[in-house]
Amino acid sequence: MTSTDQKPFLSVKDLKVHFSTEDGTVKAVDGLSFDLARGKTLGIVGESGSGKSVTNLTILGLHDPARTQIDGEIVLDGKDLLTATERELERLRGNTMSMIFQDALASLSPYHTIGRQIGETYRKHTGASKKEARARAIEMLRKVGIPQPDMRVDDYPHQFSGGMRQRAMIAMALVCDPELLIADEPTTALDVTVQAQIMDLLKELQQEFGTAIIFITHDLGVIADIADDVLVMYGGRCVERGTKKEVLGSPQHPYTLGLLSSMPSLEGPVDVPLSPIPGSPPSLLKPPTGCRFHPRCAFVDRVGGGRCAGESPVLELTGGRGSACHLPLDRRAEIFADLAAPRHN
Structure with a gap:
């Protein structure tokens, strides 16, 4: 997500966050990795229950350790947050890292x-x-x-x-001029005028303080306005990563395409119906086998052999760009053509 000559300020590697419940173990985050540089904004997008907020509460150390199993690595400016004591985290929270919660x-x-x-x-x-x-x-x-x-x-x-x-x-x-700001859907339930003012404010403050920002939302229109890089989450995993222009302009994963197709276009004909994603997000108590999106995916028959249901796709990255999908990468644009999504560059 960051250039090779720029050391990430925040580095998350193979993060797993599981919660123990009476019904079983909830795999809220299941092997998530990303980097974030100073002065940059990472947009994390996905439906409710995809693991967005859980990821960022984990960065802040706000989960109950008695019922939470956390594995992986979270390093903030060289400090491993998962091995930090509660006193060390208290010194960091509100000072070095801070969060804007969704419901003020x-x-x-x-x-x-x-x-x-x-x-x-x-x-x-x-x-x-x-x-x-x-x-x-x-x-x-x-x-x-x-x-x-x-x-x-x-x-x-x-x-x-x-x-x-x-x-x-x-x-x-x-x-306290934090170096890392996590904004958890800060514009939810606000009218569009106030929403635009909040977005402008965050960009101005980032420019002034050089703050690294993680912006959590389900609204790709907001992501198009504020983010430098985009991480798309589904079922506790990252299914696509890249720059804003790459992900929103040329999606590689059917889920990202579905999110874009469900949004109205400002440029296309007004009478074109939206294409909502069928079904509901998976239960993280018993997630689907193989690709977690396959029960809702319109392109399962393009892969064949039951591969989508039986084999979990690997997120393969090239220069910070990639997606976790069994469809042939060189044919995805052609395969997606029938469900072309609005483009946000």
Whole structure:
């Protein structure tokens, strides 16, 4: 995902995250690898239950160790996060790495003012006084576009609109100038105008601080706007990787094609029906054998021999580009032609 002459700031290798339940073991993430450089944005896309959020909560060390089995390697700026102690992770969380959670109203405490919640993170990691923390909170609220920040700093979350709460969450995540920012669907449930403002804000802040960003979403339109590289997840695995232009402009995996085909095109005829992906995402308690997408794939008959159901495809990468599919790579464009997807370059 990064160029060969640029050392990745974050490196995830063969990550497996399994949860023990009364019904069995949930293989939420099953052998995921990717790199991310400073100042770059990796978009992770996929349906609900594909393992996107679990992956990033694992990076932050937020899973219950009593019921979670984690294998693999997560290295952040040379530090192995999976062998770090809880105290070491506490020093990193909110400081070196931070997260914007999906539901700002559920993530913010209703009992404390916005300013106190932003300032608390700053005080913990910098040792600043209450006065200094308040001034920093006002500065961050101003930076994220909150009007009259010196007054709104004393408001509670319920006094903010949805878009303003999301901005406050971003201010909290960025108050210590983290080097890694994980944004978990930060624009969900926001109107398109506020969504565009949030996207512009993240890009501006990334340019200012050189932050590495992981952007989790199911919306390929958002990915087309913000990401440098794209990782497509399905059933706890990566099924396709590449640059934004490669993945969205010339998909190599039937699942990626299906996601694109289910989106309306701004350039094509308005009366062309969408092509939704049939069926539902697999249960990660008992995932399908072979390729996990094969029960929903429109191209299984193009492979033959029961290979899709019996053999798990390998994600083969060339220069950071690749996909996990049994279809012949040199014929995929031809095979996909009948279900051509909208192109986002």
